[in-house]
Amino acid sequence: MAGSGKAHLRDREDVLIRAEDLVVEFPVSKDRVVNAVSGISLDVKRGETLGLVGESGCGKSTTAKSLIQLPAPTSGTVTFAGNDLTELAGEDLRRTRTDLQMIFQDPISSLNPRRKIGDVVAEPLRVWGPRESTEQTELVNAMLEAVGIDPQIARGKRPHEFSGGQCQRISIARALVLNPQVIICDEPVSALDVSVQAQILNMLEDLKADYGLTLVFIAHDLAVVKNVSDRVAVMYLGKMCEVSESNSLYATPAHPYTRLLLSSSPVPDPEANIDVTMVEEGDVPSPIDPPSGCRFRSRCEYATERCVQEEPIMRQVAEDHFVACHHPLVSVPEPAEVSA
Amino acid sequence: MTESATPSRSEALLEVEDLSTHFSIGAGRLRAVDGVSFSLQPGQTMGIVGESGSGKTVLSRTIMRLNLGNNVHTSGRVRFLDKDLLELPMNAMTDIWGQEIAMVFQDPMTSLNPVVKVGRQVSEHVRKHLGASKTEAKNLAVELLRSVRIPEAETAIDRYPHELSGGMRQRVSIAIALACSPKLLFADEPTTALDVTVQHQILNLLGMQQQERSMAMVLVTHDLGVVAGRTDEILVMYAGKIVEKAKTAEIFQTTEHPYTEALLRSIPKTDQPSHTRLAAIAGRPPTLIEISKGCSFSPRCPYAQERCFEEEPVLEETSPDHYTACWYRVGTPENQEAWDKNLAAGRLSTLAIDQGHIVDDVPVNVGSGGN
Numbered sequence: 001m002a003g004s005g006k007a008h009l010r011d012r013e014d015v016l017i018r019a020e021d022l023v024v025e026f027p028v029s030k031d032r033v034v035n036a037v038s039g040i041s042l043d044v045k046r047g048e049t050l051g052l053v054g055e056s057g058c059g060k061s062t063t064a065k066s067l068i069q070l071p072a073p074t075s076g077t078v079t080f081a082g083n084d085l086t087e088l089a090g091e092d093l094r095r096t097r098t099d100l101q102m103i104f105q106d107p108i109s110s111l112n113p114r115r116k117i118g119d120v121v122a123e124p125l126r127v128w129g130p131r132e133s134t135e136q137t138e139l140v141n142a143m144l145e146a147v148g149i150d151p152q153i154a155r156g157k158r159p160h161e162f163s164g165g166q167c168q169r170i171s172i173a174r175a176l177v178l179n180p181q182v183i184i185c186d187e188p189v190s191a192l193d194v195s196v197q198a199q200i201l202n203m204l205e206d207l208k209a210d211y212g213l214t215l216v217f218i219a220h221d222l223a224v225v226k227n228v229s230d231r232v233a234v235m236y237l238g239k240m241c242e243v244s245e246s247n248s249l250y251a252t253p254a255h256p257y258t259r260l261l262l263s264s265s266p267v268p269d270p271e272a273n274i275d276v277t278m279v280e281e282g283d284v285p286s287p288i289d290p291p292s293g294c295r296f297r298s299r300c301e302y303a304t305e306r307c308v309q310e311e312p313i314m315r316q317v318a319e320d321h322f323v324a325c326h327h328p329l330v331s332v333p334e335p336a337e338v339s340a
Numbered sequence: 341m342t343e344s345a346t347p348s349r350s351e352a353l354l355e356v357e358d359l360s361t362h363f364s365i366g367a368g369r370l371r372a373v374d375g376v377s378f379s380l381q382p383g384q385t386m387g388i389v390g391e392s393g394s395g396k397t398v399l400s401r402t403i404m405r406l407n408l409g410n411n412v413h414t415s416g417r418v419r420f421l422d423k424d425l426l427e428l429p430m431n432a433m434t435d436i437w438g439q440e441i442a443m444v445f446q447d448p449m450t451s452l453n454p455v456v457k458v459g460r461q462v463s464e465h466v467r468k469h470l471g472a473s474k475t476e477a478k479n480l481a482v483e484l485l486r487s488v489r490i491p492e493a494e495t496a497i498d499r500y501p502h503e504l505s506g507g508m509r510q511r512v513s514i515a516i517a518l519a520c521s522p523k524l525l526f527a528d529e530p531t532t533a534l535d536v537t538v539q540h541q542i543l544n545l546l547g548m549q550q551q552e553r554s555m556a557m558v559l560v561t562h563d564l565g566v567v568a569g570r571t572d573e574i575l576v577m578y579a580g581k582i583v584e585k586a587k588t589a590e591i592f593q594t595t596e597h598p599y600t601e602a603l604l605r606s607i608p609k610t611d612q613p614s615h616t617r618l619a620a621i622a623g624r625p626p627t628l629i630e631i632s633k634g635c636s637f638s639p640r641c642p643y644a645q646e647r648c649f650e651e652e653p654v655l656e657e658t659s660p661d662h663y664t665a666c667w668y669r670v671g672t673p674e675n676q677e678a679w680d681k682n683l684a685a686g687r688l689s690t691l692a693i694d695q696g697h698i699v700d701d702v703p704v705n706v707g708s709g710g711n
Binding site: 055056163165193194195197198199201202205220221222223224226227228229230246247250260261262263264265266267268269270271272274275276277278279283284 | 391392489505507508535536537538539540541544545547548562563564565566568569570588589592593602603604606607608609610611612613614615616617618619620621624
């Protein structure tokens with residue numbers, strides 16, 4: 001994997017967000033940079049949930065943040081509803097960004113501990129919403145109710161009076177209050193217990209249907225991603241490995257890295273076959289000096305000379321299933337067949 | 341659940357009887373662990389599963405005598421071989437730590453000393469307990485780092501923890517724990533901070549080392565997936581108590597406690613199609629400060645009846661080696677009856693499981709027909 005290419009991008013018409021050739025680099029010293037994201041292209045249709053998975057450091061959060069220009073990517077374009085966000089600045093950018101909201105991993109630290117819940121949720125409205133305070137209060141109440149929190153009780157309380165799951169729901173209410181089109185969820189359930197995780201995942205599905213949301217959902221847990229996503233993109237070291245409709249990705253992973261992730265993820269079934277022999281493996285290489293060719297080659301059992309020399313390009317292996325690998329685990333149809 | 345229900349076996353390596361750990365805090369007495377009994381045979385692996393606040397970490401720390409402070413009240417008995425650990429003077433524990441019982445902690449960054457090279461951290465125990473010389477200790481450190489599959493162990497001993505990745509650091513912690521070949525290893529969420537691929541390797545490594553050294557292990561985790569294929573027996577804890585205890589295969593196949601069942605059903609699985617609705621558990625765990633009558637899971641339980649709010653169920657053997665503390669065990673006709681009755685009455689906790697709704701606050705001590 002660790003490939004480039006845009007074969008997996010779809011027709012422009014029904015796509016709400018489209019990112020092309022995103023590159024995000026962070027300088028570390030005079031002439032060295034961290035290659036956090038190196039040429040990622042992705043698109044999300046209106047009403048779709050795109051799951052982004054990968055190990056820590058693979059650039060999934062950076063990719064999602066660069067979609068809302070926080071920070072703006074080093075190069076590449078992000079088109080949202082026909083506008084190129086990388087071209088916007090100042091008030092235009094800020095106004096457009098109200099349509100793209102974000103929820104974060106740690107629910108407690110993402111709420112200001114000194115402010116009351118009512119004010120936390122009303123904050124976006126004070127900047128962009130209706131001026132009337134009664135209208136603002138109504139909207140805040142409606143949003144808190146939508147996430148299953150009683151506004152009469154909660155509005156005057158502060159974040160420490162709520163559990164982690166409730167705080168996460170309050171952040172969701174805050175994200176929803178400006179009636180956005182897209183919500184970017186950055187590991188929203190990783191810090192929560194499984195029973196609370198189930199509540200939040202179910203709730204996101206309900207809200208998505210009720211408010212017609214489009215979601216970009218980042219997680220490292222493959223089962224969680226499958227549960228919420230229509231389409232899943234697997235990332236490794238700043239590159240895209242595999243993009244697929246989610247059921248097909250889990251049934252027939254085409255990239256060796258996807259298969260590695262799937263075979264490593266714990267299954268709550270004592271009968272499941274666990275490969276207990278794998279104990280050693282190289283670390284993920286440094287993004288300051290990533291491997292040439294395919295970035296996954298240093299950990300890949302199928303790696304050949306070609307993987308060192310040439311970076312794999314995204315190509316189609318089945319309907320809505322794309323992989324960037326020289327030696328995919330499924331047979332690749334001839335280009336003619338695909339286009340036919 | 342307060343009675344000891346574990347038959348004592350003479351050959352047990354570790355025997356815990358009616359162990360309780362309470363903390364005096366401003367708001368009252370917090371019952372973190374309340375009347376826990378179990379035993380562990382040599383070479384066995386036990387999984388302790390529960391959500392945050394269920395008392396699983398406090399339990400393992402109490403057994404290790406790591407809960408210090410004058411607001412800690414411990415009662416019960418912990419027999420390890422022929423010693424009662426709770427009766428031992430603190431300085432006698434230093435001979436047990438590392439040499440007899442060792443522990444691997446959750447966060448490998450904070451459990452290692454950041455200003456000491458890993459080689460010295462690994463050989464520290466050996467020098468102290470086995471009286472090894474400096475060169476012997478160094479050679480042993482290299483050997484240990486090799487056994488936990490750290491590449492280039494000879495140079496790795498001269499590195500500091502910050503120079504290693506999270507997975508490598510956790511390997512170092514395991515090497516430290518294994519240094520004196522303990523008979524029992526506590527692994528407290530050893531892989532929670534790690535990526536899935538690294539988690540898989542670390543769990544395999546622990547399993548291999550355990551077999552090679554015929555060491556017993558207690559694996560504490562919140563993830564039922566982690567313990568599924570890797571333990572002999574599982575304890576499920578809720579609100580400081582054991583609610584179910586059985587052989588690993590048994591607990592997954594014939595789940596008896598409603599809490600275990602609810603946990604299993606709330607986990608998304610990769611073999612389910614996308615957008616499968618998950619069963620959510622209503623409400624939140626109890627605070628552990630107020631003592632409530634009845635079963636501590638009853639307010640959130642989909643099957644709870646009058647009796648559950650009044651009388652606390654005892655952990656009893658329902659089939660050989662399967663212990664459950666519940667009046668209406670899953671899989672019994674009474675359980676089905678309770679479900680139908682609660683569903684018909686529109687009980688919130690039952691609807692939450694049935695439809696996956698969020699129910700935040702479930703009233704405590706209301707009859708099954710209530711709300």
